[in-house]
Amino acid sequence: MPSGIMQSCSRCRMQKRKCDRRLPICTLCERLKRPCSYPTFDEPPAVVPDPRELSCPTIRDTLHKQISAFVGNSQQVADWTAEYFRTIHLWLPVLSQTNFYTRLQSVQPETDSMDFSALILAMNLVCSKSVNAALTTPTRALYLLVKTLVSTLEADGVNSLEMVQARLLVTVFELGHGLYPAAYISAGANVRAAVDLGVNAGSDEQLVETFGSREIVEEAQKVWSGIIIADRSVRLRCSSVSGFRST
Template identity: 25%
Template structure:
């Protein structure tokens, strides 16, 4: 070996390095560059190399750390808990040429990355995972059954005997399940847990992790943001749910898995997840109309959700009904009736968006009215027959009826008189008034009130507001004591539901603004 001298550089020149040639590091030029008359440039300083142990835990830079001023700031404990660099990346071929991806053996990254301490400190240990799951499946699952109990308990190690570690996507899902049950009690919904969930989701997205569990977590986050009026995050999350579902190949036409045997439980889970995405997108268009919608309405051949009880048990039912397939009342489960209601809501929103009103338009209104009332009777039958909570299904039907009735009752047409008389707001106001009386008699403290409204879905706040707006119009037109009393009933209900969903309080402020401006 030739001893190093002042006439020799410590690093190879750029030309030799690019050509993967051995460089003699001579000055002013190395021998290769001299022979080939190349420009010989040496690096001015050695690039700092990180220890091997550090490369496994390097953190993603935050917006603050990317600025020159932040380079002198010492590392905080939060930075130590950030995610490690991904061991694999999402294959670009999936988006750049999906046909090649479908015919290749390329796979998407597995959700086996390290879970940051900031997340593990929030979700706790296996015992807490079990407690969160038990509470979730007794509450939120009753109105949004999109997580398979069977798959959840198969993949989440909830006892000390389990050998496999918790997957990162399930860690986020557990955190979002707990978030969906959170009660405000006067607090800002932008909690530490919420911010951690948003950050962790983005970290997993950066790593290229794609799984249905991540989509389920994102759906629960979108419900949380919508229910607590966290905007514009809620609107962004709803659109992200649509795009993420498409990346997973989940849509109305999805038939089977891409590259593995697919059980009925998994197909049903995909179908339920897409119905939930459609539900979110459709409800978001009530207050913020957009055309065309992000998710198209399902065709008659699309399958309705099956029995939730059978799905939870992993037992495939004998029937898998489509939208227009003949069925009896007992064939429709709670989530299937809610899916039907949201499909009709989508049609109602398209109907009321039409500006040119003619007899054909009025006839369509009567058809929608009959369809919604028929579904409402099915929902009521389902509740009486199976003694299950049907609040959410009734809510969707009621929202659709109020929007339809109000659109025609507030205009002058041949159909206006019918819809003023049959206005569904009268039924809802009466039901809310009676429920509040029973509620007040049975509950004596705030803790009991919080416990009762915990199971309420965020859709109830939308229903209360739509009914309140209709009552406000009637009060402004008639000024009667009855209309004033009805408006007060809805205002009080909105104030009470603020204990569960902060959007209720936001709706109340908007209603007061309408009242002051005489809208």
């Protein structure tokens, strides 16, 4: 076995199947005509919350540790966000670059603001690429972390513009990688979270009262447009899949 390659390919490890570790594609994946990839030890470690540590008294501390392991230092955050604004933002402008960097300068995302941390992690997630049409182990771990963080904050009563933006980016990730029914469920939850926040309020006066400034109102309106586009895209996709019909 070549140096640095794990004992099994990513798909066999995930499904707990016996893998013969043959390169470039293991025998089982070849027979099933499935993508096959081998994560190496050079990749960052998978960071998935331990369910035993997610009791009510410790859940936030546990998630802070998981976030810190992924977020790393300020230079890593800068690299992530620069990649996002250089790529995804060009065709999905649902974040204000000015507002984002203004807030980034005033917080420590790995410790101070859970909803802002969720947004930063979602920005990194949506920029992730598959390998041989399959998600890498670190990407799957990051996906699970962001989903856990969003669910935890939701259960704790947190709903903010950053949370809605993070939700939308997760849905775009799910849509882009064909993760169903997760994308379908997420798209519906996005609409309800945005409505609860007042993103779709009728008049400009109501929006300014809700968000405090016209700059944030403009950002919120772009988020609402992105949510509607994502929801319609997911519905169109689901309606074309045999045995899965949206209503």
